[in-house]
Each structure stands twice: as structure tokens, then as C-alpha cells.
Amino acid sequence: MSDSAELPVGNVIDLEKVRVTFGGAKNQVTALAETSLRIAHGEFVALVGPSGCGKSTILKLVAGTLKATEGHVFVAGREVGAENARIGMAFQNPTLLPWLNVRDNVMMPLKIVQPFKKEFSRKRRTEYRDRVEQSLARVGLAGFGDKFPWQLSGGMQQRASLCRALIHDPTLLLLDEPFGALDQFTREELWEIMQQLWIEKRPTVLLVTHDLKEAAYLATRICVMQARPGRIVDDSVVPFARPRTIDISFAPEFVSLTQRLRERIMAARAVQRPVLIESEPGSGPLF
Amino acid sequence: MNETTRRRILSTACIIGFFVVWEILCLIFNVSDIVLPRPSQILITLWTRFPAIWPHAVQTLYTTLVGFALGIIIGVLLGILIGSSRLAYDVAYPLLVGFSSIPKVAVVPIFVLWFGAGTVPAVLTAMIMCIFPIVVNVATGLAATEPELQDVMRTLRATKWEILWNIGLPRTMPYFFASLKVAATLAFVGAVISETVASNRGIGNLMMIASSSFDVPLVFAGLFILAALGVALYAGFSLIEGRVTGWAVRSETFTGGG
Numbered sequence: 218m219s220d221s222a223e224l225p226v227g228n229v230i231d232l233e234k235v236r237v238t239f240g241g242a243k244n245q246v247t248a249l250a251e252t253s254l255r256i257a258h259g260e261f262v263a264l265v266g267p268s269g270c271g272k273s274t275i276l277k278l279v280a281g282t283l284k285a286t287e288g289h290v291f292v293a294g295r296e297v298g299a300e301n302a303r304i305g306m307a308f309q310n311p312t313l314l315p316w317l318n319v320r321d322n323v324m325m326p327l328k329i330v331q332p333f334k335k336e337f338s339r340k341r342r343t344e345y346r347d348r349v350e351q352s353l354a355r356v357g358l359a360g361f362g363d364k365f366p367w368q369l370s371g372g373m374q375q376r377a378s379l380c381r382a383l384i385h386d387p388t389l390l391l392l393d394e395p396f397g398a399l400d401q402f403t404r405e406e407l408w409e410i411m412q413q414l415w416i417e418k419r420p421t422v423l424l425v426t427h428d429l430k431e432a433a434y435l436a437t438r439i440c441v442m443q444a445r446p447g448r449i450v451d452d453s454v455v456p457f458a459r460p461r462t463i464d465i466s467f468a469p470e471f472v473s474l475t476q477r478l479r480e481r482i483m484a485a486r487a488v489q490r491p492v493l494i495e496s497e498p499g500s501g502p503l504f
Numbered sequence: 505m506n507e508t509t510r511r512r513i514l515s516t517a518c519i520i521g522f523f524v525v526w527e528i529l530c531l532i533f534n535v536s537d538i539v540l541p542r543p544s545q546i547l548i549t550l551w552t553r554f555p556a557i558w559p560h561a562v563q564t565l566y567t568t569l570v571g572f573a574l575g576i577i578i579g580v581l582l583g584i585l586i587g588s589s590r591l592a593y594d595v596a597y598p599l600l601v602g603f604s605s606i607p608k609v610a611v612v613p614i615f616v617l618w619f620g621a622g623t624v625p626a627v628l629t630a631m632i633m634c635i636f637p638i639v640v641n642v643a644t645g646l647a648a649t650e651p652e653l654q655d656v657m658r659t660l661r662a663t664k665w666e667i668l669w670n671i672g673l674p675r676t677m678p679y680f681f682a683s684l685k686v687a688a689t690l691a692f693v694g695a696v697i698s699e700t701v702a703s704n705r706g707i708g709n710l711m712m713i714a715s716s717s718f719d720v721p722l723v724f725a726g727l728f729i730l731a732a733l734g735v736a737l738y739a740g741f742s743l744i745e746g747r748v749t750g751w752a753v754r755s756e757t758f759t760g761g762g
Contacts, residue, residue, distance in 0.1 A: 280659045298661075306659040312652045316674045316751045325670070329660045365751065381656075391659070 227294050229302070229389055229421040230256040230279055235288035237274050237447075247446035248274045251288070254440070254449065258388075261415060261422045263432035263439045265478065267486060271447020272425045276393050279423060280306055292389065303330060305382035305420070306391040309398055311374035313366040319377050320362035323349045326385040333385060352380040356410050372403035376410070383414060392424045396431065405463050408434055416460060429475040430466055433457075441478060443485040451481050541721040546728060549721040557710065557722075561729050564695055564707040567623055568733075571630025572691040579635045579687070580680070583642025587676075588668060593643070604636040609697055616702045626698040626706065633694030634687035641683035645676030678752035681745035688737040696730065 237249040249271040256262050264272040277283035278290045281297045281304075293302035305326070313322045327333040327345050337345070353359055356376040366374055375395060382390060396404045412435060415422060426432055432439050433455055441451035455474070457465060465471050523543045529535075530542045537545065550557065582600075585592045608629055615625035649672050657667045699708030707726045714722035 280655070281661075282655055282658050304659050304661075306656065308652060308655070310652055312650075312656055314653065314671070314674070316677075316749075325656075326660050328670070329657065329662045329666055367751070385660075 227258075228255045228291075229258050229260075229293055230254065230423065231289075231291035231294075232275065232278065233289045233291070235278060235285045235290060237271070237278070237283065238286045249278075250446035250448045252448055256421060256423065258421055259419045261424070261435060261437045263424045263426055263436035264442055265426060265429060265432050265439060266442030266482060267427070267444055269444035269447065270442035271444070272442050273393055274447060276391050276423060276425050279389070280304065280391055302389055303385055303387040304389045304391060305385065305387035307375075307378045307382040307393070307395045309394040311366070311371075311378040313374055313377060313381075315366055318363050318365050319353070319358065319369070320346070320349050322366065323352060323377060323380045323384055326381060330385045349380070349384065352384055353377070355414070356380055372399050372407070375399060375403075375407065379407070379411070379414070383418070383420075386418065387420055390420045390422045392422065392426075394425055394427065397427070404428075404431070409463070411435060412460060429478050432478070433471055433474050434461055434463075434466060439478065441481050443482075450485060451478075538718055538720050541724050545721050546724045550725045550728065553722065553725070557725065557729065560705060560707050560710045560726075561733070563623075563705045564692075564699065564730070565733055567626040567699075567706065568630050568688075568692050568695040568737075571627040571695060572634055572688060574627070574631045575634040575638060575687060575691060576684070578631070579638030580642055582635070583639045583676075583680075584646065584668070584673075586639065587643035587646030588664070588672070600636065600639060603632070608633050608694055609701065612698045612701045615698070621702040622704065625702060626695045629698040630691040630694040634691040637683040637686045637690070638680070641679040642676055645679030646672050648679070649675045678745075678749045681741065681749055684741045684745070685738055688741060689734055692730070692734055692737070 232252055232254040234251050234253055235249060236247070236251050239246045239248060252271075252275070254275070264275060266272055274283065278285055279292060279297065281292075290297040292304070313319070314325070317325070324341065324345055327341075327348075328337050333340075333345070350359070350362060353362060356379060358373060358376055358380070361369065361373065361377075366377070369377065375398075379395070382392075396407055399407070408431060415435075422435075424432070424435060436455050438452070438454050440449050442448065443450045457471065527542050527544060530540060535542075541549075582596065586596050586600075587593075611632070612625055612629055615628050619625055619628070646668075653671050653675070654667055657671060662670070695706070696708035699706035700712050703709045707730055711723050711726040714720070714726065
């Protein structure tokens with residue numbers, strides 16, 4: 218396990234009374250009601266909830282691709298956008314650039330982010346290339362560097378996408394349902410890889426997922442969110458020790474945790490279920 | 505023989521067949537030379553008059569290519585400007601549409617007034633004819649860049665130029681090359697129009713003179729040369745396109761599972 222004695226002080230992520238709304242005065246949608254959230258270094262936080270609960274909104278706020286309507290978002294102590302923390306991100310869609318091979322795709326962050334950027338032309342064929350190859354080997358893609366994204370299956374593309382998100386040693390890793398489009402077996406494989414990578418490098422991770430098993434397996438802390446308006450309704454620590462194996466998902470404590478989370482989410486949804494319209498007797502279905 | 509060879513033989517046979525039918529129909533109906541020359545006559549004219557025709561063909565090709573090159577450079581720059589800035593889009597697009605709606609035949613006399621007859625108006629006409637599709641396609645390609653691809657760069661805090669260079673421009677290449685094939689033929693048209701109206705060199709000019717002296721086989725010989733040059737340009741760009749944008753004709757949809 219990596220030495221975690223030197224983790225920096227202060228929080229990686231600070232959301233202070235953040236609110237996000239869309240639309241004009243008439244039909245305003247509150248994607249995120251006033252929310253505060255603090256995430257410390259090295260935490261693995263999962264945001265779970267039904268669609269529309271604002272989990273992706275929080276992710277976008279931290280990534281800097283969405284501006285808060287109210288409130289402040291701090292990353293590594295500074296306003297988002299001005300921070301000097303390195304961020305890696307992976308989406309549900311692998312979004313690999315189709316005109317580059319896998320190696321060049323994974324290398325892309327090294328071209329953009331300091332301090333790798335200024336050495337890029339010098340090191341790209343040597344040091345950075347080795348770095349990429351090592352990274353690909355870690356996720357089981359050794360030898361696939363020359364292939365193009367469309368030659369890879371969905372699971373393999375997603376692994377490459379994870380490599381790209383981690384190649385520049387980010388302090389913060391943002392994951393937006395990265396395993397959502399994959400089948401169960403590939404998903405479990407990638408969970409294990411994800412856990413390994415986290416144990417090794419201990420980035421702070423913010424994972425958005427709708428899969429409770431995934432959240433309980435990977436995360437140290439789970440925030441349950443609820444829609445309309447989006448807000449956090451539950452924030453609990455996941456007590457299981459590391460490293461976790463897939464077998465743990467059958468352990469009673471694990472199952473009861475996911476059950477509790479599930480009940481929490483269902484309770485919130487029951488409040489919002491649309492009222493059934495009673496049709497007149499004798500008439501057909503009222504669609 | 506395999507499928508590809510079979511198809512190639514068939515298409516070649518069709519093309520040759522077209523000319524054979526043309527020849528036979530002219531013979532059967534005793535069509536006069538002045539109305540529609542036979543392909544054999546055209547070929548003979550091409551062969552015997554080649555030394556006289558060749559400099560004109562070179563001139564037309566030269567003006568077309570120069571006008572086309574200028575059109576590409578300016579077209580790409582304008583396309584990038586319009587595609588990446590909302591303000592530029594609102595300002596430039598109406599102007600562009602306005603200019604391109606003007607029939608270019610009407611513009612040639614103005615160019616002649618400014619620059620004199622000959623090569624310069626031909627190059628300019630070729631340029632303004634081919635610029636519009638290039639600008640539109642480059643701008644569209646930039647606008648069509650998937651936001652998800654850009655998001656990756658934005659989380660890395662890439663500058664707008666880095667995003668344009670690494671994502672926008674490569675993404676636009678298929679659109680750009682699609683427009684090139686159209687633009688090449690338009691540049692050609694522009695050059696020939698200008699030569700027809702105001703030049704003493706070039707195929708357009710040659711055809712004008714030939715038609716006024718009723719040397720119709722020569723006119724058709726000129727047409728053949730234009731067609732050949734056009735096909736050559738088209739084929740050339742298709743080849744380059746295949747090399748540069750091979751990735752685009754693959755399925756880009758990221759499939760799940762596996």
C-alpha cells in the first residue's frame with residue numbers, strides 16, 4: 218500500500234452552498250438545490266441516486282464545465298478553474314479520439330498539462346511512451362497501443378479511457394458512470410482494476426453511479442441523492458476493509474448496506490411518483 | 505475473378521460502351537460534324553492539334569489550381585473563424601451568403617477592369633467560386649464537434665487554441681475533404697468562365713474561338729480535356745481524403761458490452 222502519511226491538509230473539494238438552476242424565470246429547473254459538500258484527500262466518494270438527482274451536476278461543477286448559479290466551488294483550496302490540482306476524468310462514453318491510436322489517445326493529457334507539457338516533444342518517444350505502455354499493461358491492454366479505438370471493444374475502450382484519466386497522476390479523479398455501458402463481467406473486472414489503481418496512487422475519487430453494488434464495493438463514503446430538486450439526503454461511510462474482493466458483495470453486511478441505500482432511494486422516489494388518473498368506468502385506458 | 509475486378513471491368517465496359525453508342529448513332533443518323541462530332545473525330549483532332557491545345561490546357565489547370573489553393577487557405581481560415589466564434593458567425597455568414605449568391609459571370613468584367621484580362625481574373629474567379637463550400641463545411645465541422653470530446657480537454661484546462669488544434673481541426677477534416685471535391689470542380693468552372701469572357705489563353709478561350717469559327721470538333725476536344733482534368737483533380741483529392749480521414753468512415757459509435 219502506498220504511504221499515505223504525507224496527504225496534504227485541507228479538502229480537495231469544497232462545495233459551499235452551491236445552487237444550480239437552468240432556464241429562465243418562467244420554467245426554471247433546479248438541478249441542484251443549495252448543497253454543501255466537503256471531500257478530503259484520498260477519499261473515494263460515490264454519489265448515487267436516480268436520474269435527475271444532480272449527481273452529474275456536481276461532477277460538472279467540480280470539473281469546471283458548469284458554472285454554479287449561486288455559491289462557490291473550491292478545488293484544492295482555490296476557485297474551480299484557477300486551481301492547480303490535476304484532474305482526470307472519465308465518462309460513460311469512452312470519448313477516445315478516433316483519429317489517434319490508443320497510445321496517442323492515452324498520451325494526450327501529457328501534451329496539455331504542466332509539467333509534462335513543456336517536455337512533451339522531447340520525451341514523447343521515450344519516457345512518456347514507456348509511461349503509457351506501463352499504464353496500458355496495468356489494465357490489461359499491453360500491445361494494443363497501435364490499435365485504433367474502433368478496433369477495440371467497449372470494455373477495452375473504457376480501460377484506455379481510464380488510463381488516459383490517470384496518466385498525468387491527477388490528485389482528483391472524476392468518474393461519470395464509467396462502467397454504465399458495460400456488461401456485468403466486464404464491470405466487475407474493471408472494478409477490481411479501479412480499486413487496484415486507487416490503492417496504488419490514492420487519488421481522491423468522485424464516482425457518479427446508479428449501481429449500488431459498485432458504490433459499496435469501491436467507495437469509502439456514499440452520498441445518496443434525490444431528485445426534484447437535486448440534493449444530498451444521506452452521507453455515510455462504507456466500513457469494509459481494503460482490499461475488497463468481489464466475494465464481499467455476497468457478505469451480509471454488504472447486502473444490508475445496499476439494501477439500506479436502496480430503501481433510502483425508493484422512499485424518496487415514492488414521494489414523487491406521479492398520481493394515477495382515475496378513468497371513467499367503461500372507458501378504455503387513459504393514455 | 506473476384507468481385508472488385510468484376511465491377512471494374514463492368515464499369516469500364518459501360519464507359520467505353522457509351523462512346524461506342526455515340527459513334528454508331530452519329531454514323532447511323534448521319535449527324536453533321538458541326539452539330540455533334542463523333543468520338544473518333546474528336547480523338548483525331550486532339551491528336552493532330554495537340555501542340556496547339558496543350559498550352560491552353562496547362563493555363564487552365566494552372567489558374568484553377570492557384571485559385572483553388574487560395575480558396576483553401578482563405579476558406580479554412582474563414583471557416584475556423586466563423587466556426588469558433590459566435591460573433592464572427594453572426595457577422596460574416598450573411599455577408600458570405602450574399603457574396604456567393606452573386607452570379608460569378610457578372611463579377612468577371614469587374615475583375616478585368618481592376619486587373620486587366622488574362623490570368624488574374626481567372627485565378628480570382630476560381631477562388632471566389634470555391635470558397636463558399638469550404639467555409640461552410642469547415643465551420644459546420646467545427647460546430648459538429650461532439651461536446652464530450654471537448655469536455656475531456658476542458659477538464660485538463662486546455663486553452664481554446666489547444667482544443668481547436670487537437671480536437672476541432674482533426675474532427676473537421678472529413679467535412680473539409682468532402683467540400684474539396686465540390687470546390688475543385690467549382691474552381692474549374694470559375695477559371696473557364698473567366699477565360700471564356702476575357703482571356704487570350706486557356707481552354708475556355710480556345711473553345712470560344714473554336715466555336716466562333718465552327719470548328720466544333722475542337723470545341724469538343726476542349727470539353728474532353730476539361731472533363732479529364734476535372735476527373736484527375738477529383739481522383740487526386742479522393743486519394744488524399746482516403747489517407748487522411750480513413751478513421752471517419754469507420755463506425756464511430758462506441759458500442760457497449762465486451
